């Protein structure tokens with residue numbers, strides 16, 4: 546991948562907490578511009594530590610480890626040599642716990658804070674606040690006090706306050722924690738919308754069905770290393786490798802593999818493949834409708 550295609554370069558990054566807990570043991574990665582990346586792996590494998598390096602919240606603890614951000618307008622920033630407030634507009638980060646980043650009395654003020662700081666025109670901002678709240682399923686809640694929202698709603702507010710910045714890269718640690726299925730899908734759809742505008746999205750997730758459906762690339766971590774990295778199809782077909790980090794591919798993929806069907810990651814893929822098999826076995830059997838089934 547050339548520099549112009551790269552959004553983030555991670556070179557030989559190690560991170561040791563408190564001088565003894567080795568959370569990252571030499572990670573090399575390039576996140577490309579416009580990718581939708583999911584980082585997966587069991588608890589403690591180093592996912593959050595890695596993601597916090599993407600915008601300088603953490604820095605490599607080894608002297609030769611480097612993280613370089615390449616901005617859309619052609620600048621390169623080394624996170625070790627740049628201040629956090631210069632990095633944040635390029636790479637937005639949403640914490641696993643939304644309460645770490647919500648501190649205003651209304652949703653409107655929460656969403657306006659970041660864009661105001663970078664000089665966005667106030668007239669354009671009002672519209673963009675409403676649109677972004679709608680995008681994450683909080684339409685009409687401009688004047689609501691965030692402390693009165695549910696945890697899932699606060700999570701969506703925190704995501705909205707990052708998306709409204711229009712940053713090149715949005716990194717979201719566990720976007721669907723505390724959300725039901727419909728809310729989770731709403732959140733992933735809002736990230737897909739950001740991605741569709743040519744931006745890069747990185748999520749950390751334990752929800753393999755959603756990872757399979759939305760991500761273009763999956764990076765599996767184990768014990769501070771990248772265990773495997775590829776398209777969802779490539780990564781989820783390595784069932785034995787994934788077992789090393791306690792990951793089970795999406796249930797639809799497991800079921801389809803047991804039935805000898807290939808190219809299946811999602812329930813919709815499974816419906817399509819099973820319909821094909823049935824059609825070939827009984828050509829007159831009508832196909833089920835092709836819309837999403839869940």
Ligand SMILES: Nc1ncnc2c1ncn2[C@@H]1O[C@H](COP(=O)(O)OP(=O)(O)OP(=O)(O)O)[C@@H](O)[C@H]1O
Nearest residue numbers: 562563566568586587588589590591592593594595
């Ligand atoms: N602030 C910290 N101080 C000391 N050790 C830490 C700190 N944060 C993480 N660790 C340790 O570093 C290792 C990697 O943790 P990390 O949170 O990056 O993993 P993770 O894969 O994101 O886990 P989870 O899925 O539980 O969020 C673990 O052993 C963890 O206990």
